[in-house]
Amino acid sequence: MLKDDNRKMMLDKVIKKFDYEASSLLEILHKAQEFYGYLDKNLMTYIANALRLPPSHVVGVATFYSFFKLKAPGEHVVTGCLGTACYVKAVDEIMTAIEQEFHLKRGGSTSDGKLSLFTTRCIGACAMAPNIIVDDEVIGKATKEVVLERVRLTLAGGGRRS
C-alpha cells in the first residue's frame, strides 16, 4: 500500500472530509494528484478501498478524464496548448521542433527522465496564442526560437522543479 508519510495523512484527511462518499471521487483524485504528482495503481487501489468502490471503477474514472496523469512526469515539463487558436497560429511547428531537438515524443519523456512533453487542450489564453508552458511559466505569442532557448536554459539549470 502507500508509504506512511505526510502525503498519505493529507489524503486521509481529504477522504474523511468528503465523508467517504463515492460521489466525491473526482475531488479526491484531484487532491491525490496534487499531493503525489500522478495517480499510480497503488494510489488508486487505496482510494478505491477507502471509498468502498471497485478498483476498476476508480481506474475507469481516472483514465476517462484527460486531466489525470497516470505516469510520473519528467523533472521538467513542457506543455503545448493545442487549443484552436494555438493550432491556427501553428503551435504544431514549435512542438515538432522540441520533439526533434530533445529526442522525445508528445506524451512521453526523454530517456534520462529530465524532460516531458505534454499537450493540453486549451489553457484559455487564446488571445496570446500560440502558448507553450515551460514548467509553470506560460510563454505567450511563442516562437520556435524563444521556446527552444527557454527549454535549453531550463535543462541546463538542472535541479528539481519547485
Added chain:
Amino acid sequence: MKLDDLQKIAEHEVDFQRAYKHRINVCCSSGCVPFGALKVLKAFQEAVREFGVEKECKVARTGCVGTCSVGPAVIIDPGDYLYQSVTPEKVREIVRDHIVLGLPVKDMLYHGEAFFKKQRRLVLRNAGKIDPSRIEDYIAMGGYSAIGKCLATMTPQGVIYEVSRSGLRGRGGAGFPTGQKWSLVARTHTTPKYIVANLDEGDPGVFANRTLAEADPHAIIEGMLIAAYAVGAEKGYIYIRAEYPLAIQTLQKAIAQAKGMSLLGDNVLETGFKFDLELRFGAGAFVAGEETAILASVEGRRAMPRPRPPYPANSGLWGKPTLIQNVETLANIPVIIQNGGEWFSKVGTAKCSGTKCFSLTGQINNPGLIEVPMGITLREVVYDIGGGMQDNRPFKAVLVGGPSGGCLPEALLDLPIDYDSLTKVGAIMGSGGIVVIDDQSCMVDTAKFFTDFCVEESCGKCVPCRAGLVKIKETFENITQGTGKLDDIAALDKAGQYIKEASLCGLGQTAPNPVLTTLRYFRDEYVEHIVEKKCRAGKCFRNLKKEEDDAQ
C-alpha cells in the same frame, strides 16, 4: 444580515470609493497574469506611495478588461483611460504624468476604441471595473439587490414570469428558453431539487465563462440564488474545469464571503430562504458539457451521457429534479430582475434577446473577450471589433462554435449572429468561440484537426460517434497524405449526416459540423487535395514531401 443592511453597505461603499480621486484598475485575469500583471499591480502600489498620492488613488485588482492581446491592461478612471502592455518599468511614468501632472501618456494608451464601440456589456457589466475578491465592490454596483427584490416582493412564479418575458435562452449553446426550463423544474413536486451551473468550457479556443468567473463571481452566485428561489432548490453546484485555478480561487473566496454575509446558507437575508453552494471540479472531458454527462461527473462517475427522457428537470442528480444552466445564462438573471423582462427583451433581436459573450481569436488584430448584442453580423465582429485581418492577409473563414461548430466563408459574413441563423448555415452558437483564419490555414487540415479532437473526446458509448468519427478521421488521413479518392467526398458527407442524426448526445450530433461545413463551402480544396495532391496553405502532404526529399 437583512435586506436593509445590504443597502447600507452599498451606500457606505460608494462613499468610500468617492473619497478617491482616481481609481487604477489593473487587469489580473488568467490572460494578463502570465504576462506580469501582478508585478504591474505591485509597481502601481509602490508608485502611488512614492509620489505621495496613495490617499487619492485607489489601486485595484480587477478581472478581464477584454483586450487580452495587449495585456497587461490597466484602466484609469475617471475618463476610462486604457493603458496597454503595461510593464512595471512603465508604471512610474504613468503615475507621474497621468495622476500627478494630469497628462495621460498618449503613446501608451490603447487606441482600439472600435473594439468597444459595438459591444454591449450586460453579463460582463462589472468585468474590469470591480475587484472580484471584494463582495463590497459587487454590492456597491447594485449586486445582490436583485435577489433581495425577489425575496421581498416577488413570488417564485413571478420570477419565472419575468425571466420568460425576457426571452432569455440558454447560453451554453443549445438556446433552450430559460423561463420554460425553470418552470419545468418548478412544477415537479419531488424534493430536494438541485441546481448545477456549468463552467466546464471544454471547447478549445473558448474562455468567456472562465473570464466571467474571474471578473465577477458574485453575478453567477446571485443568478443561482434567484434560480434556486424560483424553482425551489436548496442546493447548488458549480461544475468548473480544474484547469482554471484562478477562477476556482476567485469563486471559492466569493462563496465564503457570501456565506459570511448570510447571502448563502440556511437563512438567506434572514428571510428563511435556504440555499447552499459548492464547487465541483471537472477533469478535462469535452463531453462533460452535455447536461446528462455533467450530472454523471458531479456524482463522481465517468462523464457519459444517457438517453433523454427522463430529462434532468424531472430526474437529474441522484434522480432528483435538477436545473442545469450555463454560468453566462445565470449571470444575466440579476440584470433581468433589476430592469424587468420587457426591458431585456428589447436588447438583441426579437427571437434572440440579450447579448452573447465570445472569445474572439485567430488571425485578427484585436483578439479578446467581447460581448455583443444578438443580431450583430459576423462582419462587424471580425472587422469592426476584431480590427480586421492581421498583416492584412486575405480572410478565409471564421469558425463559430468551437470544435463542433462550423467553418463559414466570406460570403456568409453578413449573417446576423443568433441561434437560428447559425444553425441554418451548419454552424452553432456553442459556448461562444469565434476563431478567424486567413489563407495560411488549410480547410481540409482544419476539419481534420477538429475531427481528431472529437475522436479523442468521444466518450465511446454510442456507435455512430465512436466508430463513425474514426472512419472520418481515417478518410482525412488518406486525403491529406495523398491517397484520397474522389469518392471520399461523398463518403465523408454521408458519414457526417449519419453521425449527426444517430448520435446519442450533443457531442456526436454536432461533431461532424466542421466536416460538413468545409465540404459545403470549401469543396474545391478537397478536390484539389485529392486530384492535384496540392495544399494551398502547405499544411498537408508533409510525409510525401519528406519522402521526395529523402529520395533525392
